[in-house]
Amino acid sequence: MSKSHDLFIAAQKHIPGGVNSPVRAFKSVGGDPVFFKAAKGAYLTDEDDKQYIDYVGSWGPAILGHAHPEVIQAVQERAVDGLSFGAPTKIETTMADLVCDLIPSIDMVRMVSSGTEATMTAIRLARGYTGRDKIVKFEGCYHGHSDSLLVKAGSGALTLGVPSSPGVPKALAESTLTLTHNDADEVRKVFSEIGDQIACIIVEPVAGNMNCIPPEEGFLQTLREVCDEHGSVLIFDEVMCGFRVHLQGAQGYYGITPDLTTYGKVIGGGMPVGAFGGKKEIMSHIAPLGPVYQAGTLSGNPLAMAAGLKTLELISASGFFEDLSAKTAKLCAGLQQAADDAGIAFTTNQVGGMFGYFFSEEKNISRFAQVAQGDMERFKKFYHGMLNEGVYLAPSAFEAGFVSLAHSEEDIQATIDAAARVMKTL
Ligand SMILES: Cc1ncc(COP(=O)(O)O)c(C=O)c1O
Numbered sequence: 450m451s452k453s454h455d456l457f458i459a460a461q462k463h464i465p466g467g468v469n470s471p472v473r474a475f476k477s478v479g480g481d482p483v484f485f486k487a488a489k490g491a492y493l494t495d496e497d498d499k500q501y502i503d504y505v506g507s508w509g510p511a512i513l514g515h516a517h518p519e520v521i522q523a524v525q526e527r528a529v530d531g532l533s534f535g536a537p538t539k540i541e542t543t544m545a546d547l548v549c550d551l552i553p554s555i556d557m558v559r560m561v562s563s564g565t566e567a568t569m570t571a572i573r574l575a576r577g578y579t580g581r582d583k584i585v586k587f588e589g590c591y592h593g594h595s596d597s598l599l600v601k602a603g604s605g606a607l608t609l610g611v612p613s614s615p616g617v618p619k620a621l622a623e624s625t626l627t628l629t630h631n632d633a634d635e636v637r638k639v640f641s642e643i644g645d646q647i648a649c650i651i652v653e654p655v656a657g658n659m660n661c662i663p664p665e666e667g668f669l670q671t672l673r674e675v676c677d678e679h680g681s682v683l684i685f686d687e688v689m690c691g692f693r694v695h696l697q698g699a700q701g702y703y704g705i706t707p708d709l710t711t712y713g714k715v716i717g718g719g720m721p722v723g724a725f726g727g728k729k730e731i732m733s734h735i736a737p738l739g740p741v742y743q744a745g746t747l748s749g750n751p752l753a754m755a756a757g758l759k760t761l762e763l764i765s766a767s768g769f770f771e772d773l774s775a776k777t778a779k780l781c782a783g784l785q786q787a788a789d790d791a792g793i794a795f796t797t798n799q800v801g802g803m804f805g806y807f808f809s810e811e812k813n814i815s816r817f818a819q820v821a822q823g824d825m826e827r828f829k830k831f832y833h834g835m836l837n838e839g840v841y842l843a844p845s846a847f848e849a850g851f852v853s854l855a856h857s858e859e860d861i862q863a864t865i866d867a868a869a870r871v872m873k874t875l
């Protein structure tokens with residue numbers, strides 16, 4: 450019995466399921482979730498003092514590794530001047546200026562406190578701007594837990610088998626059209642029939658909530674084209690892939706320009722943050738400039754801005770994304786080799802510092818249906834084998850993995866060596 454076990458029992462008394470977000474509960478891999486007490490660089494330390502090489506990175510934000518000294522210093526220095534004002538601060542403008550400088554598609558940006566708030570508001574803005582109610586999303590993509598978006602969603606909703614959650618009003622769910630991800634023909638067909646009723650398309654341009662699924666050739670371009678043809682708003686949900694696959698996110702990586710973009714995770718450097726931004730013409734509809742309402746007591750929180758700004762500064766260093774991508778590629782190649790040597794059907798996906806792995810006979814995984822058909826029993830065995838070896842991976846086959854600046858060549862090699870041992874036991 451471990452301290453994590455005892456803590457999990459205790460947590461369940463007053464916290465539903467013992468966790469404050471469902472993906473943490475180990476429901477799909479079984480066993481008790483690990484309770485952590487510290488995180489530094491590429492490592493997590495659990496309550497029993499066991500150390501793990503971490504590939505979850507707080508689900509993406511820890512791109513520099515945990516508790517990067519310069520980020521911690523920025524937050525500490527900021528904290529002594531006050532934790533929250535509920536009034537304008539200079540650092541919010543510094544953040545807005547930086548985001549607009551870095552991302553050519555963004556003329557104006559609004560900071561919020563989570564990715565969910567960012568996507569929820571982007572949808573409201575698109576509806577308010579176009580005067581239309583219907584929205585298009587894709588099965589397996591996750592955009593946070595607001596009502597309109599919790600329909601055939603990915604991430605924990607998928608892991609727990611409730612992709613369309615009870616509690617979402619039927620009328621709202623009916624306004625959400627869920628199409629097959631990476632199926633450009635289906636998108637064209639739907640738009641040719643009812644394109645003039647569709648306020649927006651929201652997509653994870655690199656999906657990370659049904660494992661890691663890059664866009665098929667031409668898919669994002671098709672989304673851009675149908676939105677242009679029908680006056681709909683194209684929203685890239687870059688909460689996960691923004692500042693992660695490339696400094697300009699997926700839009701920079703693939704060269705497709707959305708109308709609105711949502712952010713979270715990396716932009717907050719580990720603090721609770723989200724953001725949405727885009728064309729001035731659309732953003733001008735947000736209150737108090739325009740009539741579409743959005744607000745937040747803690748929005749633009751100075752500590753979160755300090756952590757985010759320092760993180761964005763450090764990832765802007767020349768060669769940062771090339772190094773991160775090379776490291777991630779090395780990890781994926783090593784995992785593949787380990788599986789091949791053990792005769793296990795296996796494949797990986799990777800975009801920049803984001804990766805996924807699949808226990809599947811198929812080599813090119815680009816559709817949600819292929820992910821769902823993966824060998825979940827083997828995934829579970831692998832997961833627990835790696836956990837035992839001191840490697841912390843996402844506890845679900847429907848989540849992406851993340852590599853950070855702090856992962857050394859030795860960490861990557863140690864992970865590959867561990868995988869080689871575990872693969873032989875599957
Ligand atoms: C692509 C994407 N959009 C939105 C969200 C929601 O963000 P948050 O969990 O900060 O509300 C997440 C993660 O949870 C995400 O990965």
Ligand SMILES: N[C@H](C=O)CCC(=O)O
Nearest residue numbers: 470472508604605658848
């Ligand atoms: N997949 C989710 C976000 O990216 C995981 C985070 C959560 O919902 O707790």
